Amino acid sequence: MNSRAPAGVVAGVDGSAPAEAAAEWAAQEAGRRGCPLHLVHAVDTGTVTLSPRTGAAVTDLILRDAQDLLADCLGKLAAAHPDLRLTGDVVPRDAAEALLTAAEHAELAVVGTRGHGGFAALLLGSVSLRVTAHSRCPVVVVRGVPEPEAETGSRVVVAVRDEHDAAALRFALRSAADRQLPVEALHTWSPLVAEAGRATPMPDEATEEARLHEQLLRSTVDPVAEDYPEVHLDARRLSGATAATLVEASRQAALLVVSRREPAPRFGLRLGTEVHAVLHHAHCPVAVVPV
Template identity: 75%
Template structure:
């Protein structure tokens, strides 16, 4: 049993419909990238609280069932993608830790929004959230059967988002889809009662944001000359704007920035919102 995968795409599976959708998405992505796909099925046998005389047999039974779940997932992927290099492991540990360990040297990790555990009413499971928050590689969270979108949508805040933009353009290159960069901002002038005399100031602010967007995008888009690209800005709340814009996207790409030193959250509020509410798969790209 090897909990670390070769470089390629890693996907967590657990027999749920969400995991099956994630595995199918991951397989298609591995084919596009020309790399291997590694399936990870985690079972936390440490939660078995039976007497020492019976726990060994029960653990063996759990692992046997886990092998069957993995074999079923491998079989379905192999049937759909017979030429794909495919490996898989049953890992007796916490699910998020298993995927994170397997993805340490991967190009990409893929998870579904929810597995069998937790509350059915939750839009995003704790495993998916932990993997997105801590993985050293980009993570794609797939909800249900991915929609057929017309483009790759990438959120761009400033020049620090270069790696995220590059990931989106690489995806556009692999899929043949155009890439739309979206920069959102809120006007500094928020006093509605004094908006009229400040229109010029808002216009100047918009021009500054346009310069920032071009300064960030232009050097990187030149690396992908065959990808159709457009960039636009909108003023408004970032989370709501991105969620609404994701309706027609095949993939929404966002950045995971370093957390503030005195706060525990590793994902910003906008990233949390799109992970829970976006209409398409979401890629979370860690920034250095």
């Protein structure tokens, strides 16, 4: 068992339909990137209350079942992606910690919306949230089941607030180049109220504010876009709520890319309200890039 995976793409599997979808998406992504895919199946042996002999037997049974599940998943992916370099490990520990450790030197981590341990009513499981909140590398949360040959969606959408989002923009441009898709960079803003009690700013103020936001968007996008001349980029400035705008844009997207602005506390799940809402409601896979 290797706690740290080789550099490449890492995906968590547990036999659930969301995890299978995530593994298939990860295989397609690893193929596009020309890098290996490493699967992690974490299991909690949970035998501390049993007698030593019974506990050891139960642990062995759990681990054998886990190895069978992993082998089955690896076999399916190998058959569907014969040129892909595949490895995998069964890790007897907490699933989120196992994935975070495996992804320490990875290019990308991939998770499903929720696994067998999650409640059906939850749109996103605790493991996916913890990995997304704490990973050192970008994390993609796969929503839905990817097409076997190609993704649906006509573009890659990325949220751009200011220059701190350059890493997310670069991730979006690389992803779009790999898919031969255009990028739509969205900068959302809400007009400020200049004086207390006034419902809307004066026209001149609104025009100046819009100009400043346009300038901020261009100064963020243009330097990064120069490195990807083959990718068509449409930078748009929109007024309105960020989360709602991004969720609506995700209807036609192959991938939605957002930034995770600050490292979460060790045991916290602070992802920001917009990122949290997008993870729960987007219509396509969501990439969360730490910046």
